[in-house]
Amino acid sequence: MAIHHPHNHPIHEQLDRQYHRCLAPTRHSRIKQRWFTEPALAGLGIDEILDICATPTAAQNPIVRSLIARHQDDDTDATTILLIALLPSLTRIESTFTPRQRRDDAYSALWAAAGHLLATIDPQHEPVSANGCPRALISHLATRLRSSKRALEPEHRNLCRRYQRDGLPVVVSLDASHIDPAAQDFVSQVFARLELERSLPGDVGG
Incomplete structure (x- = not known):
């Protein structure tokens, strides 16, 4: 299974390479x-896991919860498979972006928001x-x-609700120029960059 996207985004290209390494x-x-426990x-192969995750029924949930738990325990292979399983949903969201949002690279910020969500959600949810x-x-x-405002910090979410009136999503910027898509630990770079930007004041933009 190759990962295709009309924009040939570097995140997709790196995920494709990591997928084939797996x-x-x-x-x-x-x-x-390693996952037998x-x-x-x-007993499931990677493509079997992805096929089950692609079917929008609750039968996928035990698999996704296990992948989230392993991802939060720093299993990079689980991270790769989990992100690939989420990729179709993210590309569908990206298809609704305005031209301005695309110029602002809101898609990279969407991936950062996804990374934050996967890092913080209860695996047993x-x-x-x-x-x-x-x-x-x-x-x-x-x-x-x-559907959320994609604010990654509660105080920014509250600020958005109080003062923002135009309905534009609020995200933490993820500057793709600081990410090396050729690196083997690309996903770790994305999450590390996210944590760095979250630690800086005034980094929320629309």
Whole structure:
């Protein structure tokens, strides 16, 4: 499975490379062996996991929760697979951006917001629909990213609600010029850059 996107964004290109590294026979075997202790992941190959995650039913949720837990424990292979599973949702959100948002590289900021969400969400979270039925976790994550103001700090979210009237999303800027897409630890760079920008005052923009 190749990752295609009309903008050939460097995040997609790097995820594609990392995905194919995970599929290398020896590495794939080690991943399956390492994940065998996870009931939701045991015995599943990477493409099987992605196929299940692509189906918008609650059957994917134990797998996604396991990937989130492993991601939060610094399992970079779980991070790669989790981000690929979320990629279609992010590209759909990106398709709704205005030309100005694209010029401002709001898509990179959207990835930063996704990284923050995956780093902070409770791995045991079980989303439900308005009528109380279980909901697909990937869809829930996408909805949170799409419908929120995408403010990464509670105080910025409150400030946005109090003073912002035009409905534009508020994001923490992620300057792509500071990211080296050729590096092996690209995803770690994205998260590290996110944490750096979160620590600086006055870095929230619309």
